[in-house]
Every structure is written in structure tokens, then in C-alpha cells.
Amino acid sequence: xxxxxxxxxxxxxxxxxxxxxxxxxxxxxxxxxxxxxxxxxxxxxxxxxxxxxxxxxxxxxxxxxxxxxxxxxxxxxxxxxxxxxxxxxxxxxxxxxxxxxxxxxxxxxxxxxxxxxxxxxxxxxxxxxxxxxxxxxxxxxxxxxxxxxxxxxxxxxxxxxxxxxxxxxxxxxxxxxxxxxxxxxxxxxxxxxxxxxxxxxxxxxxxxxxxxxxxxxxxxxxxxxxxxxxxxxxxxxxxxxxxxxxxxxxxxxxxxxxxxxxxxxxxxxxxxxxxxxxxxxxxxxxxxxxxxxxxxxxxxxxxxxxxxxxxxxxxxxxxxxxxxxxxxxxxxxxxxxxxxxxxxxxxxxxxxxxxxxxxxxxxxxxxxxxxxxxxxxxxxxxxxxxxxxxxxxxxxxxxxxxxxxxxxxxxxxxxxxxxxxxxxxxxxxxxxxxxxxxxxxxxxxxxxxxxxxxxxx
Amino acid sequence: xxxxxxxxxxxxxxxxxxxxxxxxxxxxxxxxxxxxxxxxxxxxxxxxxxxxxxxxxxxxxxxxxxxxxxxxxxxxxxxxxxxxxxxxxxxxxxxxxxxxxxxxxxxxxxxxxxxxxxxxxxxxxxxxxxxxxxxxxxxxxxxxxxxxxxxxxxxxxxxxxxxxxxxxxxxxxxxxxxxxx
Numbered sequence: 001x002x003x004x005x006x007x008x009x010x011x012x013x014x015x016x017x018x019x020x021x022x023x024x025x026x027x028x029x030x031x032x033x034x035x036x037x038x039x040x041x042x043x044x045x046x047x048x049x050x051x052x053x054x055x056x057x058x059x060x061x062x063x064x065x066x067x068x069x070x071x072x073x074x075x076x077x078x079x080x081x082x083x084x085x086x087x088x089x090x091x092x093x094x095x096x097x098x099x100x101x102x103x104x105x106x107x108x109x110x111x112x113x114x115x116x117x118x119x120x121x122x123x124x125x126x127x128x129x130x131x132x133x134x135x136x137x138x139x140x141x142x143x144x145x146x147x148x149x150x151x152x153x154x155x156x157x158x159x160x161x162x163x164x165x166x167x168x169x170x171x172x173x174x175x176x177x178x179x180x181x182x183x184x185x186x187x188x189x190x191x192x193x194x195x196x197x198x199x200x201x202x203x204x205x206x207x208x209x210x211x212x213x214x215x216x217x218x219x220x221x222x223x224x225x226x227x228x229x230x231x232x233x234x235x236x237x238x239x240x241x242x243x244x245x246x247x248x249x250x251x252x253x254x255x256x257x258x259x260x261x262x263x264x265x266x267x268x269x270x271x272x273x274x275x276x277x278x279x280x281x282x283x284x285x286x287x288x289x290x291x292x293x294x295x296x297x298x299x300x301x302x303x304x305x306x307x308x309x310x311x312x313x314x315x316x317x318x319x320x321x322x323x324x325x326x327x328x329x330x331x332x333x334x335x336x337x338x339x340x341x342x343x344x345x346x347x348x349x350x351x352x353x354x355x356x357x358x359x360x361x362x363x364x365x366x367x368x369x370x371x372x373x374x375x376x377x378x379x380x381x382x383x384x385x386x387x388x389x390x391x392x393x394x395x396x397x398x399x400x401x402x403x404x405x406x407x408x409x410x411x412x413x414x415x416x417x418x419x420x421x422x423x424x425x426x427x428x429x430x431x432x433x434x435x436x437x438x439x440x441x442x443x444x445x446x447x448x449x450x451x452x453x454x455x456x457x
Numbered sequence: 458x459x460x461x462x463x464x465x466x467x468x469x470x471x472x473x474x475x476x477x478x479x480x481x482x483x484x485x486x487x488x489x490x491x492x493x494x495x496x497x498x499x500x501x502x503x504x505x506x507x508x509x510x511x512x513x514x515x516x517x518x519x520x521x522x523x524x525x526x527x528x529x530x531x532x533x534x535x536x537x538x539x540x541x542x543x544x545x546x547x548x549x550x551x552x553x554x555x556x557x558x559x560x561x562x563x564x565x566x567x568x569x570x571x572x573x574x575x576x577x578x579x580x581x582x583x584x585x586x587x588x589x590x591x592x593x594x595x596x597x598x599x600x601x602x603x604x605x606x607x608x609x610x611x612x613x614x615x616x617x618x619x620x621x622x623x624x625x626x627x628x629x630x631x632x633x634x635x636x637x638x
């Protein structure tokens with residue numbers, strides 16, 4: 001076992017095969033994809049990458065496996081889980097999650113058919129890269145590659161393997177909360193990881209093992225869930241981060257649909273071909289920004305927005321409202337459920353009203369889950385081992401039982417390239433915008449009938 | 458229909474109030490199976506669970522369309538803590554949204570309403586027997602095993618839950634009534 005010094009976990013040990021995987025171009029590319037896109041605009045230290053995060057996830061997946069998988073025949077599962085953890089992010093495109101929504105939107109619908117609503121293009125890219133990378137085939141062999149993808153999909157092995165890789169207490173979250181806290185210089189994501197892992201346990205469910213925690217671990221788990229909640233409100237949904245992510249997405253979407261930039265169309269139109277994967281691997285954060293801002297790219301929306309980003313001339317938030325605070329309940333429900341249908345019309349109405357090109361007006365809806373929901377993730381409630389019958393964590397925790405679930409909130413915000421003439425002007429105009437934009441939004445939805453306009457760009 | 462719309466409709470059909478999240482999850486599970494609504498369900502120790510539906514419950518609360526009431530029902534013998542259940546009631550705003558849905562999506566509304574009536578006729582609002590029925594049905598369907606009454610009973614006994622024979626019989630009766638075994 002060789003070791004790497006990591007600022008979050010100390011020494012991370014890796015096997016010789018893991019070391020060779022780390023040295024492949026597929027994995028080394030992650031050094032150039034930042035974990036939190038442009039969060040460094042608000043937290044200057046947030047320059048860490050998917051590379052160090054992936055090493056951390058492998059390390060933690062190994063620790064969790066060691067704690068939970070103790071049968072004699074578990075050795076191979078542990079090896080596969082560590083590989084899966086190491087490779088789980090290799091499909092990330094420039095600016096990490098920002099690329100996900102774009103590639104999910106622009107894939108070639110004639111050539112690629114999704115079998116379920118749950119399938120996401122960016123996940124398919126990860127699976128394809130793992131399955132077809134020649135270096136990985138040489139190191140692992142096809143069978144192992146398929147098993148690794150099977151674990152990532154939750155289709156290979158017992159449920160406990162999926163719990164380690166993508167459950168409510170998975171190695172991914174355990175790493176990113178601590179890592180993002182460390183690099184952002186905040187303390188919101190800190191929790192007692194040693195105690196948490198120590199209290200993780202296994203419960204048998206029919207012929208499978210599933211993850212649970214012992215009753216002693218409830219308070220540590222409360223700390224972990226609260227860490228996730230605070231990181232969401234203070235870092236992941238920070239105003240500046242929402243604006244920069246929205247600007248990148250809008251720039252690339254306009255680059256594809258309006259500026260018709262060839263390399264962007266090629267980059268984001270997933271068609272299932274080996275050529276697409278080859279092209280995808282050429283791009284990272286820096287290459288994308290440099291290329292867009294270079295002479296190679298003609299003047300247009302995309303270049304304009306990226307130049308603003310590099311100069312930190314960010315769009316301003318001109319409207320923010322809890323969706324639950326709109327007066328009309330039908331409007332509330334329709335914004336919440338059908339926002340995509342109306343977003344283009346909302347942006348057009350606002351743009352025309354305030355005299356800004358509607359393509360540069362961004363309406364953004366986002367959610368902050370309640371603390372109780374944070375504990376469940378998308379995989380279901382965590383089991384607490386208490387007597388013969390396991391309990392559900394939210395019921396077992398005195399703290400969480402008393403927290404009102406209504407803390408979940410959905411927000412609608414609007415960003416635009418507005419320039420304010422000082423604080424007084426800002427205060428007056430924001431008050432005006434707030435009142436006017438609310439009416440505009442309500443009118444768009446009332447006038448839309450059932451259809452709306454779902455072609456947002 | 459969206460998960461939140463299905464949830465509102467279930468509440469409306471239940472007379473405005475439903476008792477407990479488990480009952481909501483399991484009733485929606487059968488609605489999903491019978492009408493192919495496309496709600497993703499994951500396996501869970503206490504039976505199939507839809508995170509999307511669960512999120513929708515929180516969403517409807519945040520939007521002021523439903524109210525949540527915490528109801529205590531006895532004390533857990535092992536821990537000494539009070540057992541709690543969350544009941545949900547449509548608010549006046551929620552009823553207005555429901556009327557709007559009925560107006561805008563009459564066909565889907567009618568289809569779901571019909572199926573809910575059938576589910577209600579097949580069994581009472583017992584969340585334990587519905588959970589048994591949902592979990593056994595989910596396991597047997599996933600493993601492509603023939604779903605017979607004896608199989609359902611055998612599976613249920615292996616859950617590790619504290620369940621009575623009466624609940625198992627009710628689960629079997631419910632699935633039979635629905636024509637699912």
C-alpha cells in the first residue's frame with residue numbers, strides 16, 4: 001500500500017492497481033475540474049478539485065467497507081467498492097454539476113433513448129467512460145469494469161454496497177462535507193466522522209445486508225445531517241454561487257442555441273458514440289474558459305457572459321421570493337411544479353419591462369430541503385438499531401422529531417446585468433422590481449393556460 | 458401527473474385528511490403500480506419508498522397546501538419515548554389547487570380517483586397490512602416470482618417485523634381483491 005497525504009483525512013492508502021488507475025489520463029483530468037465550480041468567487045479557498053475528492057471518497061468507502069463488510073468472502077466486494085468510489089466522478093464535465101444540466105438537456109434524442117426517468121446523461125457518460133477506457137480495461141479487465149459500473153448503478157451486489165456509494169450516509173457526502181468546509185474556510189460541514197463510522201452497522205433485510213447505525217450513533221448522525229443542511233444554506237446555495245452557476249449555464253446554452261458555436265454543440269450533444277467520449281475528455285474548467293474567451297470564439301452571448309465572469313462583473317439578483325409567499329395558491333403550485341414551462345416567458349416579460357435583453361435575464365428556481373429531509377437523501381430513511389425492530393432515524397432522534405418539516409423552502413430568483421448607481425438607487429430599484437416582477441410572473445402563468453413555453457432557450 | 462398532484466388528489470379522495478406517511482407511501486405505491494404513474498420507488502426495510510413522493514409532501518406543506526399534525530399514539534415499550542405519527546390535512550388553498558387540477562387535467566384526475574376508490578374498497582386504512590402487501594408484491598415482482606397467497610405469507614414472515622397473522626391475512630386479502638395475486 002502506498003500513501004498520499006490528504007489535508008482532510010491524513011494519509012490515504014492505495015493499492016498498486018489503484019495507484020495505476022490514479023495515474024491514467026482519465027483520472028488525472030479530474031485535477032482540472034473544480035469541486036465547486038466558481039464558488040471561489042465568494043470563498044477564495046474553494047479551489048479544490050474532483051481529483052482530491054475522489055481520493056477521499058475511495059478512502060472513506062474503504063473505511064466504511066472495513067466497518068460493515070466482515071464476512072470472509074467480502075474482500076472482493078471491498079476492492080470493487082473502492083474502485084467504484086475512486087471512479088465515481090470521472091464523467092464530470094467542465095465546472096462539475098453545471099455541465100450536468102446542459103448535457104442532460106442537449107443530448108441527441110434521436111440516437112439516445114433513456115429507459116427510465118431516473119437515467120441521467122451525465123451518469124451514462126461516467127459509466128461509458130469506465131466501461132470503454134482502454135487503460136482501465138488493461139488494469140481491471142472487462143468483468144471488473146462491469147461490476148464497478150454495476151455498483152455505481154446500484155445493480156450489482158447487496159444493497160449495503162449501494163448504501164456505501166450512494167445512500168443517505170455514503171462516502172461521497174462524508175467526504176465532500178468535510179472537504180468543502182476545509183477549503184471554503186467554514187465550519188458548517190464539520191461532524192464527528194470517527195464516531196459516525198464507528199457506530200455504523202449492518203441490518204439484515206431478507207437475504208441482503210443494509211446499512212444502519214447503532215442507537216449510540218444517533219447524536220453523531222444528527223450532527224452529520226445538520227452539517228449537510230448548513231452547508232446547503234451557507235455554501236451550496238450561497239447567492240453568488242447561484243448567480244455564477246446560472247451565468248455559466250446560460251452562457252453555454254446561448255453559445256449552443258444562438259451563437260451556434262461548433263465546439264460547444266459537439267461537446268454537449270451526447271450521442272452515445274466513442275467520438276463523443278474522446279471529445280468530452282479534452283475539456284475541463286480552464287480549457288473551456290480560455291477557449292470561449294479567445295479569438296477562436298466570435299463575439300456573442302456566450303463570450304460576453306464568460307468575459308463578465310472572468311472579470312467578476314456578475315449579474316445582480318433583482319428578485320427573490322419564497323414560492324410559498326405568492327398569494328395565489330394555484331400560482332404557487334404551478335411555479336413549484338411547472339416552472340420550466342414558464343421560465344422563458346417570465347424572462348421575456350421581465351426583460352421587456354426593465355429594458356434588458358431577455359436572453360440575459362435568468363429566472364432560477366431552487367430548493368433548500370428541510371433538515372428532516374436532509375437525513376433521508378433520495379434513498380429512504382436511515383435505520384437505527386434499537387432492540388429487535390429497527391427504528392427510523394427521524395423518529396428515534398429527539399432533536400429531529402421536534403423539527404418542523406415545513407422548513408423546506410423553494411425560492412424563485414431573477415438575475416440580470418443591472419448596474420446600480422449607489423446604495424440608495426439599489427434599494428429603491430430593488431423594491432420596485434420586487435413588486436413589478438411578482439405581478440409579471442403571475443400574469444405569465446395566468447395567461448399561459450395549460451401549455452406554457454417549455455423551450456427555455 | 459406530478460407526485461405532489463397525486464398526493465393532493467389522494468388527500469381529497471380520503472375526505473381531506475390522511476393518517477401517517479406510511480399509509481400515504483403504500484397507497485401511492487399501488488396507485489403507481491396499477492396506473493403506471495412513473496413514480497420511482499426504492500426498496501426499503503419497511504417496504505417500497507418513493508423519495509419523490511416524500512419530497513412532494515414537504516413541498517405541499519411549504520406551499521401551504523396541506524397542514525401537518527403530529528399525533529402521539531402510545532409509548533414505545535423499549536425506549537420509553539412517545540410514538541408519533543404525522544397526519545396531513547388539505548388546507549383551503551390546497552382545495553383550491555385541487556379544483557384547478559380537476560379543471561385542467563380531468564381525464565387523469567378521473568382515472569386516479571377511480572383507482573383510489575377501488576383501493577379503498579379492497580382494504581381499510583391499515584398501514585401495516587398495506588406495507589406487508591407492498592413489500593411482498595415488490596420483492597416477488599422484482600424477482601419475477603409467481604405471486605401466490607402462500608408466497609406472500611412466507612415472504613412476510615421473513616421480514617423481521619413484529620406482525621400478526623391477522624395483518625398478513627389482510628395483506629393477502631387486499632392483493633386478492635385487487636386482482637394482483
